[in-house]
Amino acid sequence: MTYRLLRPLLFALDAETAHRLTLRAIAAAPRGAPPASDPRLARHLLGLEFPNPLGLAAGFDKNGEVADAALGLGFGFVEVGTVTPRPQIGNPRPRVFRLPRDHAVINRLGFNNDGFDAVERRLRRRHRGGIVGVNVGANRDSANRAADYTAGVTRFAAIADYLTVNISSPNTPGLRDLQERSALNDLLTRVEEARRAAARPTPILVKIAPDLDDAAVAAIVDATIAAGIDGIIVTNTTVARVGLNETRRAKEEGGLSGRPLFRRSTVILAKARKRAGNRLVLVGVGGVDSAETAWSKIAAGADLIQLYTGMVYAGPRLPARILAGLAERLDRERVASIADVVGSETDRWAAVQP
Numbered sequence: 001m002t003y004r005l006l007r008p009l010l011f012a013l014d015a016e017t018a019h020r021l022t023l024r025a026i027a028a029a030p031r032g033a034p035p036a037s038d039p040r041l042a043r044h045l046l047g048l049e050f051p052n053p054l055g056l057a058a059g060f061d062k063n064g065e066v067a068d069a070a071l072g073l074g075f076g077f078v079e080v081g082t083v084t085p086r087p088q089i090g091n092p093r094p095r096v097f098r099l100p101r102d103h104a105v106i107n108r109l110g111f112n113n114d115g116f117d118a119v120e121r122r123l124r125r126r127h128r129g130g131i132v133g134v135n136v137g138a139n140r141d142s143a144n145r146a147a148d149y150t151a152g153v154t155r156f157a158a159i160a161d162y163l164t165v166n167i168s169s170p171n172t173p174g175l176r177d178l179q180e181r182s183a184l185n186d187l188l189t190r191v192e193e194a195r196r197a198a199a200r201p202t203p204i205l206v207k208i209a210p211d212l213d214d215a216a217v218a219a220i221v222d223a224t225i226a227a228g229i230d231g232i233i234v235t236n237t238t239v240a241r242v243g244l245n246e247t248r249r250a251k252e253e254g255g256l257s258g259r260p261l262f263r264r265s266t267v268i269l270a271k272a273r274k275r276a277g278n279r280l281v282l283v284g285v286g287g288v289d290s291a292e293t294a295w296s297k298i299a300a301g302a303d304l305i306q307l308y309t310g311m312v313y314a315g316p317r318l319p320a321r322i323l324a325g326l327a328e329r330l331d332r333e334r335v336a337s338i339a340d341v342v343g344s345e346t347d348r349w350a351a352v353q354p
């Protein structure tokens with residue numbers, strides 16, 4: 001059945017229930033080898049060979065249940081998590097809301113996940129290749145949040161292709177304060193020490209919020225470079241509510257993702273790229289739901305891109321469609337490879353009002 005026919009059925013269910021069913025359907029789908037990507041879409045970054053620049057963003061597969069199946073949909077990489085040291089049930093339900101007229105989602109899940117032990121066990125059972133990153137966080141009631149992150153680095157360094165330090169969820173009170181200058185310097189120094197002590201020098205990215213002013217973005221870029229961290233994922237969901245059609249749903253507390261996040265997250269990305277030059281790997285995420293938005297994100301300065309909410313509205317064929325669209329556009333614009341597109345419009349995007 002095509003997703004167009006299935007979607008009304010899924011949308012009749014609570015968003016979280018629909019997501020559980022989606023995970024089961026993806027996991028149960030027949031597995032062939034992942035589809036081959038157009039070689040012009042490949043990127044060599046972080047010491048890894050990405051077959052294409054499009055990844056599945058964190059939160060879709062919080063517990064590492066469908067990483068191989070998601071790679072089978074065409075994604076060039078999958079980010080599992082956020083995982084916290086101890087399992088957590090998260091906030092009371094309902095806690096995920098669709099805004100169909102905005103092609104958006106609001107969530108206040110609050111890091112519901114199975115915890116390090118269960119997710120590590122699951123990832124160790126994988127037997128296929130493909131790039132899988134692990135996004136780590138802190139327990140809500142943790143007495144020492146920095147220690148939760150360093151424990152994540154230590155625990156997953158050997159089995160993750162890269163690690164993400166997620167300090168930008170709006171749903172764990174106080175978490176985003178870790179983006180502030182002195183807290184961030186301290187955290188990143190400790191994370192870097194944990195990486196050096198780990199079995200393998202796994203690449204590390206920091207994931208930031210879109211709700212930051214120019215000075216904060218510049219400070220985070222500088223701190224990331226100074227600490228020797230490899231890159232930044234730009235961005236998580238926003239607490240802002242601008243220009244939404246679904247005014248009733250818009251009042252739900254939590255982080256907003258999808259189409260209305262595209263512009264804001266892309267402007268922050270361009271500003272981070274301007275500041276970082278080529279010293280960091282930047283992953284652009286927020287509102288990518290077509291080949292056009294994917295291309296714009298890359299042109300604004302993203303080496304790699306990710307999506308989540310686009311899957312809710314467009315379904316599991318979206319990654320293949322985006323990749324085909326990117327390859328066609330390379331033909332049309334007579335550009336040799338996607339790497340040549342990165343940053344071609346950074347200046348224009350950095351000047352846009354977010």
Ligand SMILES: Cc1cc2nc3c(=O)[nH]c(=O)nc-3n(C[C@H](O)[C@H](O)[C@H](O)COP(=O)(O)O)c2cc1C
Nearest residue numbers: 057058059081082107236257258286287307308309
């Ligand atoms: C339901 C839901 C759960 C999410 N959970 C996480 C999470 O656990 N960790 C994280 O770093 N980001 C999480 N995100 C944020 C996404 O990874 C992404 O940064 C954001 O949704 C913007 O991308 P999009 O517009 O393509 O969805 C979540 C997003 C949604 C919609």
